[in-house]
Amino acid sequence: MNNVRPIDLTGARVSDKFWGEYMELVRSQVIPYQWEALNDRIEGATPSHCIHNFRVAAGLEEGGFQGFVFQDSDLYKWLEAVAWSLAWHPDAKLEVLADETIDLIGAAQQPDGYLDTKYIIDGLENRFTDLMNNHELYCLGHMIEAAVAYYKATGKRRFMDIAIGYVDCVDSLFGPEEGKLKGYPGHEVAEMALVGLYKVTGEERFLKLAKYFVDQRGQSPLYFEEELKKRGRQNGWNGGTLGFQYYQAALPVREQTEAQGHSVRAVYLYSGIADVAAQTEDAQLFETCERLWNNLVNRRMYITGAIGSSAYGEAFTFDYDLPNDTVYGETCAAIGLCFFARRMFENTKDAKYMDVLERALYNGVISGMSLDGRKFFYVNPLEVLPEACEKDQNKRHVKYERQKWFGCACCPPNVARILSSLGAYAYQESDDTVFMSLFVGGTFSACLGGMHNRFSVTTDYPWDGTVKVKAESLERAEFSYAIRIPAWCADYQVKINGEAVEGTVDRGYLYLNRTWSEGDEIELTLNMPVELIAANPRIREDIGKAVVMRGPLVYCLEEADNGGQLQTVRLDPRAGFEVIRKPELLGGVNVIKTAGKAIDINAWDPDTPYRRYEAPVYKERELTFIPYYSWTNRTPGEMTVWVHTL
Amino acid sequence: MNNVRPIDLTGARVSDKFWGEYMELVRSQVIPYQWEALNDRIEGATPSHCIHNFRVAAGLEEGGFQGFVFQDSDLYKWLEAVAWSLAWHPDAKLEVLADETIDLIGAAQQPDGYLDTKYIIDGLENRFTDLMNNHELYCLGHMIEAAVAYYKATGKRRFMDIAIGYVDCVDSLFGPEEGKLKGYPGHEVAEMALVGLYKVTGEERFLKLAKYFVDQRGQSPLYFEEELKKRGRQNGWNGGTLGFQYYQAALPVREQTEAQGHSVRAVYLYSGIADVAAQTEDAQLFETCERLWNNLVNRRMYITGAIGSSAYGEAFTFDYDLPNDTVYGETCAAIGLCFFARRMFENTKDAKYMDVLERALYNGVISGMSLDGRKFFYVNPLEVLPEACEKDQNKRHVKYERQKWFGCACCPPNVARILSSLGAYAYQESDDTVFMSLFVGGTFSACLGGMHNRFSVTTDYPWDGTVKVKAESLERAEFSYAIRIPAWCADYQVKINGEAVEGTVDRGYLYLNRTWSEGDEIELTLNMPVELIAANPRIREDIGKAVVMRGPLVYCLEEADNGGQLQTVRLDPRAGFEVIRKPELLGGVNVIKTAGKAIDINAWDPDTPYRRYEAPVYKERELTFIPYYSWTNRTPGEMTVWVHTL
Ligand SMILES: [Zn+2]
C-alpha cells in the first residue's frame, strides 16, 4: 500500500530565500536558544528543569523532579531538531554536544530499559499507574522519533539502542497477552514513532506494539476509567464535559467519526493510525483515517490550517464552530496536522492532503514563531483586539505578542523539528517517481529503486509562482517527476527545456513521465493571482466576510498598516488588488493593497450606543494586507484575517 | 435635592393586561412556589435550606448551616415580595404566614441584635471576619429592605424592629470612631437599604452608616486586603485578574470612573450612592453617580438593558465589549439597573433614566422569567445556538431554556420583588407633581403636600401607544401631571377632555400644569412604529446588524418561527413591517413580520469549508419577530436579537 516515502534528508539542502532563511534561523538561533532554555539559563523565562531532571535521574546531581511530567520530551524534540539540522548542516561541535546529551540520557536509563525521569526520581514503584495524565508513553514516543532521526542523520545507533531498550521494557509490560497491562498512551505520539522505528529496523514487534496501542484505545472496560477507579476517582479530563473524549478514548478508534478532544493528541493519533493502516494494509483503519480527516479538514479547520477552536481542553468543539477571536489553534496542532497530511498523501498519492499541509505550514505553523526565531505563539488567533486579550477572560489565552518561552514548552521545539526536516515534507520518492509536493528551492536526491537522482530547484515561492527544476545527476533515466498542482491554482504552464509539455494529472499531481537526461530543466509557472475567499455559510463567525489569499498565503489586516477599529473596514469584492514586493518589510514580503472602505466612526458619538438604523456611510480606505504568518512582528495591535465585505 | 418619591403602594392597583397579569402571576404562582422552595419541598430542585437554617439558628431544629453563605437573603427577598403583594392584594392567610416567618427570624436574633444564621450556627466568634466573601452585611441589607416594605405595606413594626436591632449591632461595631471596624459590605445593598430605613424612620444614624459604607469603600489600607492578610492570603476575588475591582473596591467610590466588577454588586452600590448623594446633598457624590451611569449605560449596556458582558466574575469588561452569545446579563443586574435608574430619576426628574429603566424592565428583566412564572434565567443572552451551549465551554453558562430553581437563587425572588412593587417604578410624586414614568394601567393615589389625588389609567401598552388617565378624586386641584415622553417616541399627541393641549417639556417629561377637576381625562397617544435600530460601530459584535424594536420592546428571531441557521438571515432595511396582534401566542403578543432574505445554505456543500468569493445568492424569506422577553417559551432553538442587514 505504502510505496511513497520522504526523501533522505542527509545531503538535501534547502536554500531558497523563504525556507532557507527559516532553516538557518532554526539552526543558528532556535537550537542554541532552546539548549540554553533546557539548561535553565534564559533570564526571565520559566525554567525548563529538563537537563536537571536527567542529571538527577542519572545520579549526577541532587534534587527532585521539577517541571511538567512530560518535561523529558522537550529534550527529545530538541535532539530531533538537532538531528535534522546536522543532516543538512554538519556541525562537529553540535554533534559532540548531542552525543554527550545522548550519553546523559543513557546514563539515566534503568537496567530494564525504563526511561522517564519523573518516575526514576520520584519512585519507580508508581510507574505506569497513571497513563491517562502522566506522559511516560508520550516521552517514549518522542524519544523514538528523535533517536530514529539521529540515526538517519548521523548513522549512529547509540540513541536508537537506548530507545529500543525503553520500547522493549514497554513491550514486555503492555499487550494483549494475559498478565500484561491493557493500557495505551494518554498523549499519543508513540504510535507513529513505533512505526518509524519499525521502518528503519524492520523489526515487526514495533509495528505490533503500535497497532496494539491504536486498537486498544477506547475499548471497554476503559483503561483510563479503571486507572481512575484505583485512585478512587471517576471523571475524565478535568472532571468536565470533555471526559475521555479529551484523550480520543471515548470510543474505539475504528468507531470514531469526528475529530474530538485535545487537538494535538488527536492529530498525533491520526498520524499513528495512518501509519499502522499503511504498514498493515488495514482498509478499515484507513477508512477511519479518511473519515476523521474529512470531518477535521472540512468542518473543523480554520483557513490558516489552525485546528482546535476552544481553549478549554485545547480542543475541538463541534462542526462549523470556528470563532476567530477565542480560537486555540495551537502551533503544535497545526504541526500535527502536517504529520497526518503527509502520511495520508504517502498512502494515497492524493494532492488534497498536501494542499492542507501547505495551508497549515505557510500559515498556522510558521505564525507560531517570530521572524527572529526568538519568540513563539502557543495560540494562533485569526482576530485580535489587544484590550480584549487583557480584559476578557474568554480571550486571556490569546496573546497579541509572541512570548519568549513557555513553562509548558511544547510548541517551540516542535516548530524547530518540523522546519529542520522540511525537505521530507517537500519531496517524496517511490520506486519510479519523484514527488515535488511543496515548492522549496535547494538540492535533493531521490532514491528510485536503489538508484540516486539528484535535482536542484530554484524558486522565489511563495512570492512568485515560477519553479525551475534541474536534473543535476541521474543514475536512472526513466522515471516520473510528479508535481503537485495546488488546489488554489487554476492556471499553470509547464515547460521542459523550454518546450511546453502536458503531462498527466492524477489526483492533483502532474506526472512528467519520460526518459530524462542530466541537465534537463523543468519550468513550472503557477499563476498566482490574489484571490478573495469566502467561508461556508454554516461557519457563523465568517458570514459576510472574506479573506485575501495569494498562492498558499493567507493575508491579514494589521493595525500597524491600517489603523484600529478593524471591524469598521469593508473589502470591496469589485476592487482590484495590487501586489507590491517589499524586500525591507517583515523579512521581505509581498504586501497586497486594495481600495476598500470604512465606516466613519467619528460620525457616531462615542456615548450613543444605539440609534435609528441608517444605511452606513463609508469613507474610502486603502487597505494593506500582510501575510498572516508575519503579523505582530512590529508594534502590536489589532489584527484580522476575515474582513467584512461590502 | 430629592423631592420626588414613589407613590404609596398600599391601595395602588395595577390591572392592565400586561403588568396586571405579571403581578398576578407573582402573587398566585411565584410567591407560593418560592415558599415551597425555601422549605425544600420542590422535587428535583437544589434544596434552599433557608428556612432550615433559620430554624436551627432559632434553636427549633438540630442541624448545621447549609447552602450558600447568603442564603438568608432569599427569605428576605421573598418577604419583600410578599409585602408588596399584600399592599395591593390583602391576603390574611399569607400575612399570617409572613408574620410567623418574621417571628422565626426574631427567634434567631441574638441578644445584641446580630442576625446571620451562618455564624449563629457555625460560631459567632468568627462573625465579621470575612466581609469580603461572606454576606453578613448583604443579608442585613435585604433584611432592611424587606422590613421597610413590610412596614409600608402592613403598618406592622415588628420586622422593622428586628432589622433595627441588627443595624444597631452593626452600627456599634463599624464606623470611623477609634476601635470600630473600618469595613463595608462585600456585596452591596445595605447602603440603599439603610437610606430607605432612614427615610421611613427619620433616624439620622442609619443615613450616617450608609454614608460611611459608601465613603469607606476602596480606601487605603484596603479593608479586604487586611482581612486576607489575617488569613495569610493575598489576592482579591478568585485570585484572578478582577481582584478587588470585582467588589468595586479597587478605588474609593468618588474616584471611580467606570462600571467595573460584578455587575449586580455594581448597580446595587450605585443605587446606594445615589441615595446617599440625594439625602446628604453631596454634589461630588452625585457627579460620581452620573459618571458611572454614563459609562455603564452608554458603553457597557446591551440593547435589552442587560449588563455584565462576561461570565467570568459575572462582570463588566471594557467599553463597547458586548458579545451577544457569551454575555452574562444576569437578571438581577438588570433589576439593579432599574433601582439605580429610578433613584437617578428621583434625583433629577430627567426622563433619560426612566428610558433606561423601561428598556431594562420590558426586556432584560422579564426575560428572566417564563410566561408561566415557574422557570427562570440567570443569564439573558441575545444570541443562542443550543449546540454551542452544550459543547462550547465559553457558552456553558448560557442556557437555552429557563431553569426550575437555582442553588444560588438570587434571580427568581428578585424578579418577584420588583414586579410586585411595579407601581413605584411607574408612578412618582412630589409636593406639586404626579409623574407617570411608565405606562401601566390601574389605579393609584399620589400624595401632593399631604393631599391625596386618585387616578385611574387605562392602556394596552406596550402593544398600543394610547394611554388614558382619569382624575378619579382630587383633594388638591392645582398640580402638574407629568408624562414621560419616551426617547423612542418621535411623535405623540395629548388631549385633555378631548381637546389637544401642548404642555411644557422639560428633560423628557411633558408637564400638564393646570387646575384639574374630578373626571378630567388625559388621552396620550404615543406613535409606535416598528423601528430598526443600529449599534455604535465601536460595538464590534453588532456591526452590520440591526435590531427590530417597537415601543419599548426589543424583538428577536426565534427558530420556532424562522427555522435555524439564523446567521444566514438578512433584514432588508427598505422592506416594510407588519404588526400582527396574536392574542393566543405567548400570552398575547404583537408579532412583527417583514420580507427578508436568507443565504441559500443548500447551495454550498457542507464539506466545502472555503471557496472563491462570490456575491451571496439570497432567497426571499419572510421573517417573524417576537418580543425578546417571550423567547424560549416554546420549542427551544436558535435565537438572535441582532440580525444582519442587507
Ligand atoms: Zn504546543
Ligand SMILES: [Zn+2]
Ligand atoms: Zn441573580
